Amino acid sequence: AQSVTQLGSHVSVSEGALVLLRCNYSSSVPPYLFWYVQYPNQGLQLLLKYTSAATLVKGINGFEAEFKKSETSFHLTKPSAHMSDAAEYFCAVSGHTGGFKTIFGAGTRLFVKA
Amino acid sequence: NAGVTQTPKFQVLKTGQSMTLQCAQDMNHNSMYWYRQDPGMGLRLIYYSASEGTTDKGEVPNGYNVSRLNKREFSLRLESAAPSQTSVYFCASSEAGTGATEAFFGQGTRLTVV
Numbered sequence: 001a002q003s004v005t006q007l008g009s010h011v012s013v014s015e016g017a018l019v020l021l022r023c024n025y026s027s028s029v030p031p032y033l034f035w036y037v038q039y040p041n042q043g044l045q046l047l048l049k050y051t052s053a054a055t056l057v058k059g060i061n062g063f064e065a066e067f068k069k070s071e072t073s074f075h076l077t078k079p080s081a082h083m084s085d086a087a088e089y090f091c092a093v094s095g096h097t098g099g100f101k102t103i104f105g106a107g108t109r110l111f112v113k114a
Numbered sequence: 115n116a117g118v119t120q121t122p123k124f125q126v127l128k129t130g131q132s133m134t135l136q137c138a139q140d141m142n143h144n145s146m147y148w149y150r151q152d153p154g155m156g157l158r159l160i161y162y163s164a165s166e167g168t169t170d171k172g173e174v175p176n177g178y179n180v181s182r183l184n185k186r187e188f189s190l191r192l193e194s195a196a197p198s199q200t201s202v203y204f205c206a207s208s209e210a211g212t213g214a215t216e217a218f219f220g221q222g223t224r225l226t227v228v
């Protein structure tokens with residue numbers, strides 16, 4: 001079975017500081033991995049995805065994530081936080097089993113302080 | 115381009131009442147999904163439809179039924195609402211059930227069962 005664990009339900013950073021949101025996955029098959037962002041009262045939208053090409057994936061709004069198979073991790077980073085980055089972030093995994101269902105982590109809410 | 119449209123956006127039900135949440139997508143996607151979002155639990159898959167004419171249970175199907183009316187529309191029905199079904203419901207669609215393609219989400223339906 002596939003699963004996703006996001007470490008930290010809340011992360012707070014100062015504007016201009018590094019953003020690091022942690023995600024570890026479990027999968028018995030090569031996974032597809034995603035990061036989604038949810039702004040208040042909206043649906044989720046894709047930030048970036050890993051589909052077995054380059055291990056360092058660049059997404060929208062300056063975010064990137066690195067797939068590390070040995071650590072079963074797919075952490076999301078951004079060098080410099082902006083106030084507009086305040087949102088909830090979800091890591092997700094899907095694969096070749098289970099009808100390609102996408103399994104989501106519990107989410108990490110990012111707060112950005114001025 | 116509307117993407118994924120959900121109706122209604124808000125609903126209050128009394129325990130035991132029934133209702134149907136509607137979802138339509140205009141991206142010609144094969145696969146459609148219903149998730150529920152609860153605080154601290156991320157998104158949990160209720161039902162999905164890999165293609166027109168097929169539906170399958172997700173993680174939390176009890177108390178729900180679905181209908182894939184055609185390629186565009188995928189509805190979720192609560193036959194006898196319970197307070198435990200108070201949640202935010204999201205419909206999503208993706209190009210194909212390969213796992214590598216991202217999901218596109220509607221704006222959500224906020225349901226309260228009293």
